[in-house]
């Protein structure tokens with residue numbers, strides 16, 4: 110979908126949503142830089158190379174805010190009605206790419222903001238249930254206190270203590286060259302609280318003041334296992 114069409118669609122969904130759901134508290138998309146997703150050699154990432162069910166990490170809209178990129182391998186729900194913890198309503202229009210199967214979400218857990226660091230990650234997507242059966246299949250699960258989010262329906266909460274969905278990353282897909290851009294967010298951003306809580310740790314991992322810098326032209330996509338040394342499974 111081209112950028113103009115995408116923005117038009119977002120505007121349309123905000124403007125024509127059901128009155129009950131969107132009353133006076135509609136949450137609009139927030140647009141940041143139009144940032145191309147690239148591989149580790151800084152070549153444009155091709156959607157066809159994304160393995161179904163694999164956890165990919167990129168940083169957006171800031172250099173220290175990790176996001177999941179997932180190929181769910183099946184169509185996602187269209188026009189999902191969601192709410193933030195404070196009651197602001199919004200409509201997630203679905204994934205992009207073939208079958209609308211490609212989705213992006215902030216990887217900062219909406220409960221207590223557990224997030225993937227270069228050392229360890231307690232939060233990840235799994236398309237199969239865990240051996241312990243703690244985790245159901247096809248969810249993003251945070252092993253800190255077991256919040257679960259359904260990535261096929263806007264990362265709505267399907268289990269655990271989180272009170273709002275993961276913040277969605279707005280993606281723009283170019284079907285002519287199979288390339289992908291991040292252009293904004295939709296949902297309950299937690300970036301200010303995240304920077305306040307993890308200031309010291311983020312400075313260690315990304316350099317002083319670097320985590321809050323907005324990403325610009327490109328952002329590198331890595332397999333979660335390459336980005337962080339240890340993935341906690343529960």
Ligand code: FES
Pocket residue numbers: 218219220221222223251252253254255256269270271
């Ligand atoms: S921080 Fe993720 S469930 Fe508590």
